[in-house]
Amino acid sequence: MQRDVPDRDDEDLVRRSREGDHDAFRLLYERYHRRAYSVALGIVRNPDDAREVVQEAFIKVHGYLGSFRGSSSFYTWLYRIVHNLGIDRTRRAKVQHVEYQDHLARDEVPGDAALLPSMLGMNPGAEMDRTELRACLESSLEALSPAHRAVLMLREVEGLSYTEMARSVGCAKGTIMSRLFHARRRMQHLILECLGGQAPGGAKETA
Amino acid sequence: MTLRDHELMRYFDGDLDASDAQRIERGLAESEPDRKRLAALGEMRSLLRGTAQQASTTAPSEAMWTTIRGELAKGRRPSLGERLSVAWSDLWAGPARLWIPATATAAALILAFALARSGPRAAIARDVVIESVETAGVTATVFQIPDEAGGDGIAVLWITPESEGDEK
Numbered sequence: 001m002q003r004d005v006p007d008r009d010d011e012d013l014v015r016r017s018r019e020g021d022h023d024a025f026r027l028l029y030e031r032y033h034r035r036a037y038s039v040a041l042g043i044v045r046n047p048d049d050a051r052e053v054v055q056e057a058f059i060k061v062h063g064y065l066g067s068f069r070g071s072s073s074f075y076t077w078l079y080r081i082v083h084n085l086g087i088d089r090t091r092r093a094k095v096q097h098v099e100y101q102d103h104l105a106r107d108e109v110p111g112d113a114a115l116l117p118s119m120l121g122m123n124p125g126a127e128m129d130r131t132e133l134r135a136c137l138e139s140s141l142e143a144l145s146p147a148h149r150a151v152l153m154l155r156e157v158e159g160l161s162y163t164e165m166a167r168s169v170g171c172a173k174g175t176i177m178s179r180l181f182h183a184r185r186r187m188q189h190l191i192l193e194c195l196g197g198q199a200p201g202g203a204k205e206t207a
Numbered sequence: 208m209t210l211r212d213h214e215l216m217r218y219f220d221g222d223l224d225a226s227d228a229q230r231i232e233r234g235l236a237e238s239e240p241d242r243k244r245l246a247a248l249g250e251m252r253s254l255l256r257g258t259a260q261q262a263s264t265t266a267p268s269e270a271m272w273t274t275i276r277g278e279l280a281k282g283r284r285p286s287l288g289e290r291l292s293v294a295w296s297d298l299w300a301g302p303a304r305l306w307i308p309a310t311a312t313a314a315a316l317i318l319a320f321a322l323a324r325s326g327p328r329a330a331i332a333r334d335v336v337i338e339s340v341e342t343a344g345v346t347a348t349v350f351q352i353p354d355e356a357g358g359d360g361i362a363v364l365w366i367t368p369e370s371e372g373d374e375k
Contacts, residue, residue: 022279029272037266038259047265055271059278137254155220156252157259162222181216187251 010074018065029058032075035158036082042153043086043146053089057081072167079158079168083150090146133195140190148183155180210234210241219248 010031016024033054040057041050060081061068068077141149154160154168165180166173210218210231217223218231235241 022276025279026272029275033268033271034263034266037271038263041262042259051267051271054266055274055278058271058275062275062279133254134258137258152255153259156255162220177213177217180220181213184216184248184251185212188247191251191254 014065014068014074017062025062028061028074032078033058035075036078038157039079039150039153040082040086042141042157043083043150044089045142045149049089050086053082053085056085060085073164076160076164076167079154079160080170083154083168084170086150087146136191136194140187140194143190144183144186147179148186151176151180152183152187210238210244212244215241215244216248219245 010028013024013028013031017028036054036057037050040053041047044050044053057078061078068074141152144152150169151165154165160168162173162176162180165176169176214223214227214231218228223231235245
């Protein structure tokens with residue numbers, strides 16, 4: 001399960017980059033920049049900001065190569081930098097309207113709501129337009145806190161393990177599991193609400 | 208029987224060991240609501256991956272690289288503080304056993320610093336003996352502080368347990 005071990009190819013590219021081999025650093029960039037951009041965009045929700053986050057992340061990575069001890073994998077290290085820059089940017093830009101915490105009133109689902117049995121399946125118009133579905137997904141992501149968006153991107157899109165996420169985000173594994181659980185539950189309810197459904201047991205949410 | 212949310216989530220994420228995963232699978236076989244909840248997690252993952260994959264194709268790859276290359280050409284090196292910060296962060300994000308020597312080293316440095324600053328007793332600091340033994344689950348560090356007359360003085364035993372279960 002544990003796969004947060006240094007990748008030999010990455011190690012070699014890092015070593016060569018450290019020695020001044022720009023082609024090696026370009027290869028690292030080619031290997032990871034799209035994924036870094038995807039994570040950054042998931043957090044900051046703005047293409048220009050995502051672009052700047054990725055640029056800054058790779059510039060920092062290059063500058064810090066001499067300090068990188070390789071105790072975790074390169075991409076976990078890169079994601080940590082992308083994550084921190086993304087969160088910093090959302091704070092600076094004040095695009096978030098709430099504090100960066102796990103148990104946010106805004107991110108809570110009313111009552112003792114659990115993970116939902118279905119999202120699309122509960123909608124009578126399940127054969128909905130893909131554009132409408134995408135719009136719902138985007139607006140639901142927008143309504144999440146940056147911290148919750150970050151864990152969803154790292155887990156659902158990048159497939160990081162809990163331990164890798166903990167290293168990337170810089171917190172305990174238990175915190176990651178809790179944060180991911182709340183993020184998923186919140187996201188499910190937001191999508192369902194957007195699609196016109198009603199959560200079981202439930203009051204409408206106040207996003 | 209309904210599976211607990213956190214168990215279902217850990218199963219979905221592949222975080223359970225084989226025996227727990229088999230137990231969840233037996234529960235899933237008997238519970239249609241749980242199978243639907245599991246399917247809902249999969250739905251959301253598919254939606255998010257589809258969106259992210261499309262977004263990644265819009266990454267302005269060449270434009271970003273041009274900017275990065277330009278900045279690197281300026282040759283700005285991070286400050287010592289920035290490098291130390293990253294090195295420290297990397298150390299603490301690494302395998303759990305790195306916490307142990309780091310904690311022992313920090314404790315030894317703090318003790319030595321405190322003794323060195325204690326004026327007339329500064330000579331004692333030169334005589335501090337430190338031994339660190341790592342064994343199953345703990346690290347024991349011994350600080351032997353002789354008294355001013357050269358006697359055995361005080362021995363301090365510092366026990367550092369393994370870090371708290373963040374690793375599988």
